[in-house]
Amino acid sequence: MEKNTSKLNETAKTPAKKSKKPAKSKKPEKTVSAKKLPGIFKKTYKEKAYSKNLLKKFYIEADKKFVEKLYSPSQDKKGRNIMVCNKSAEITKADLKRYKLIAKQIKMQKGGIKLVPLIAVAVLVAVLSAGVSLFKNIIIEKAITSAMQGIFGAKTDIAKVDFQFFNASLEINGLEQANKDSPMKNLFQIDSIKTSFNLTDLLRGKFHAENLSVEGVAIDTERKKSGELPIKPAKTKEEKQTESALSAKKQELSEEASAKLKEMFDSYNPEKMLENLQNELKSPAVASQISTDVQQKVEKWSSLPAELQEKVNAFSKNVNDIANTDFSKINDVAKLKSTLEKINSTAKSGEELKKLIEKSNSDLFSDSKAIADYSNKIQTAIKSDYALVDSKISEMKSVLSPAGLNEIMTNAVQSVLYQMCGKYYPYVSKGLNAALSAQKSSSEKETEKSAEKTEKTVMTRHPGRTVFFKQDTVPTLFIENVTASGYEYKTDNLLFKGNAKNIANNQNMTGKPTDISADFKIADNPNNASVKIDARTNTNSPLVTASYTGSGIPVNADAQVFAFTSKSTIKAKMTADTNGKVSLNGVLDMNISEMTGMQFDVEKISELYNTALSNISRLTVDFSIGINEDKTMTISLNNLDSLASQLTTPVVKTLTAELNSIAADARSSAAKLLSEKTGVATEKIEQFTNIKNSVNSSKESVNNLQKKLEQKKKQINDQITNSTKAAAGDAAGNLIKKLF
Secondary structure, eight states: OOOOOOOOGSSOOOOOOOOOOOOOOOOOEEEEEEEGGGGHHSOOHHHHHHHHHGGGGGGSHHHHHHTTTTTTEEEOOOOOEEEEEEOOOEEEEOOOOOOOOOOOHHHOOOOOOOOHHHHHHHHHHHHHHHHHHHHHHHHHHHHHHHHHHHSOOOOOOEEEEEEEETEEEEEEEEEEETTTTTTEEEEEEEEEEEEEEEEHHHHTTOOEEEEEEEOOOEEEEEESSSOSSSSOOOOHHHHHHHHHHHHHHHHHHHHHHHHHHHHHHTTTOOOHHEEEEEOOOHHHHHHHHHHHHHHHHHHHHHHHHHHHHHHHHHHHHHHHHHHHHOOGGGGOHHHHHHHHHHHHHHHHHHHHHEEEHHHHHHHHHHHHHHHHHHHHHHHHHHHHHHHHHHHHHHHHHHHSSSHHHHHHHHHHHHHHHHHHHHHHHHHHHHHHHHHHHHHHHHHHHHHHHHHHHHHHHHOOOOOOOOOOOOOOOOOOOEEEEEEEEOTTTSOEEEEEEEEEEEEEEEEEOOOOEEEEEEEEETTTTTEHHHHHHHHSSSSSSSSSSEEEEEEEEEEEOOOOOEEEEEEEEEEEEEEOOTOOEEEEEEEEEEEEEEEEOOOSSSSSHHHHHHHHHOOOOOOEEEEEEEEESSSEEEEEEHHHHIIIIIIIIIHHHHHHHHHHHHHEEEEEEEHHHHHHHHHHHHHHHHHHHHHHHHHHHHHHHHHHHHHHHHHHHHHHHHHHHHHHHHHHHHHHHHHHHHOO
């Protein structure tokens, strides 16, 4: 029998209080005769029947008292106690309406089974039971497959699903989740998932399991068939915008770094530098200007050295003939005087030759001065040009700025991080959206409860039976404990161990956050991950707190400036708030197996740059990533000095070592170029200088010969004097002899 007897048991809202207005006089209510009451209330009841057949059918005390007002005790003809309705009484129309409603609800309490509806319900239950029995596993499999493919963007394969309704159990075998980035590999696979659930809660529309076990977990396994979806799941507008922004930022950073590095190293081309220098050199233009005039002067005086030399040679022969004659044996004064005359004649010719040479020098002076000016001018130009070459080489060295190279390498590393974010952001986004959805669900439920409490404070109802229910602490999805493990095939080598507690879609009801942790191996390298999701409304903790430590993770990237392959260790911590803001801090330690660089127009620079990068075997990046409320992302590097020593220093060291050699080659090439451009003019100046030097040499030769001739002249004069004295003495002696 139904327990509710009247709509009057429903709560009635108390009108909101309004400002008081002057009271209006009420119109008298219309009344009718009690004879219009429903038949159940016009009957006369014996005392026991009154209690059993009428009063027991009331479950709301206010309704019961309302009906009791109709009756008064009396006695029948036999003197028995009875309850009689006063049919002569007058009742209001509103009360009559209420009495009719109560009578109608009492009538509905009559027992009895209607056969046709019963059969219809039985058939419906049978059909539903058969449908559930036949298709329950398929429905569950499709639901799981669809959900996981939507999350991971690749095929999900399930070998078997066994859902036992009356045994309250669910088992899933052979679950394989493909990797969308590598369709012939599984992101993970699970041999079996088993759980037993609360059937009572399930009948109330809730899935409540105390324990769920996951066994045979393996990561990065091979697939027999491609896991690529025939039609890739459509991305949301937000996902497209975020991925596009990340890709654009990565492209911007890598292209900027590439352009700057190319511009920097283009300045290191000695050949290009010399080509540009040719228009700036002064000496070729000076040489071109003076070459014609110098040539004319050379041609003008080119025969003079030979002519003078011929005369000098003749003078030298005469002087040498005189010098080689031994006049000491000649005592004949007459012969000595004759020889002296010859010497004087030769000396005279020497004086004439000397005057000729001096005149030639005098004639050469103006041209010689012009040639000297030309020589100084071209030497000054050459010196200036060498200074220009040295300044260009210094400029080339200064362009290799460690600060500039640091900026380039920093941009390149940031582009690598943006590339990684573009790969993993969709998973982070889906996880964060799930946490936000859970928090929203908890918040909405809390809001509903708060609204109910608020509403109850302004609600009243007629007095009735009060029933208290136990507080509901089970949300529509609640898995208290999940354990997962996976071993290497046919060994005791544990590859995966995980645990999750308090998975619920309304944490306000459970009062506990969700905790997930996992230890696993990738190629025998240990990894650990933990996540805490606190979606409770009244909490000071972040919505999501996560940490990850892993090694042996392949990190391969191409930043244009450099590309590398590595096995890396990652340590990271992340927090996310209910407003969608995410903060991630971590260290990426990469053991690089190969690093190559971009190519340049100059093959030598390409070779040097790639040699420098090939010596880098390790790269450690301390980074911070922030996701703002508008889904924009910022990435910053926290170890710029360390990055400089890891990336910039090896490159600068290698290039600087070779740059000195390149600079020397550039200087040598510049010297050769200057020699070629100024060689003709320098050679002609040298020819003129040789003419001048030859004339000066002739003059000096004549001076030496004159000195030699003067010495011989003095010798003969002395000998003539001595011979004359001797002859005079002999003559005097003979004269004395004759006298005596």
